[in-house]
Amino acid sequence: MGTTQRQLVRQAREDGIEALLGGAAVLDGSGRVLLVRRNPDDHFGGLWEIPGGSLDPGEEPSAGAARELAEETGLTGLDLAYLHAADFTGRSGLRARQFAYTGTVPDGTPVTLTEHDAHRWVPLDALPEVSAHHREILDRLRAR
Numbered sequence: 511m512g513t514t515q516r517q518l519v520r521q522a523r524e525d526g527i528e529a530l531l532g533g534a535a536v537l538d539g540s541g542r543v544l545l546v547r548r549n550p551d552d553h554f555g556g557l558w559e560i561p562g563g564s565l566d567p568g569e570e571p572s573a574g575a576a577r578e579l580a581e582e583t584g585l586t587g588l589d590l591a592y593l594h595a596a597d598f599t600g601r602s603g604l605r606a607r608q609f610a611y612t613g614t615v616p617d618g619t620p621v622t623l624t625e626h627d628a629h630r631w632v633p634l635d636a637l638p639e640v641s642a643h644h645r646e647i648l649d650r651l652r653a654r
Contacts, residue, residue: 531563531564532573533563533608534610536583546560546626571611582623596610608643610650
């Protein structure tokens with residue numbers, strides 16, 4: 511695990527974070543962000559979010575973000591750069607931290623969903639309903 515990656519994980523553990531997640535805020539050539547919608551019967555059902563999920567044991571946050579992006583959307587090979595980490599309380603009451611990364615794809619890049627019921631490319635100034643920690647991540651992306 512790279513030094514910066516280790517530092518992110520170590521700091522999260524020192525902060526009492528119990529669950530670690532990776533996520534990817536992917537922009538297209540027009541500057542729109544890819545959002546996926548959670549299935550209605552899922553936790554946070556119906557909310558839009560960036561692709562992401564739990565890190566595997568010992569997995570670097572950037573690798574987890576890339577893996578989750580590939581699993582959920584079929585997008586691979588992106589050069590992901592660290593963006594921000596946002597904390598939230600998970601479904602079982604655990605303190606969680608999502609490490610968000612960002613990358614770009616050309617307009618019209620196909621997306622193949624496996625875990626969500628919809629996706630869309632959204633201007634950063636016209637976001638649909640997202641959870642508080644995703645809004646924090648997307649606000650950071652917009653401020654860049």
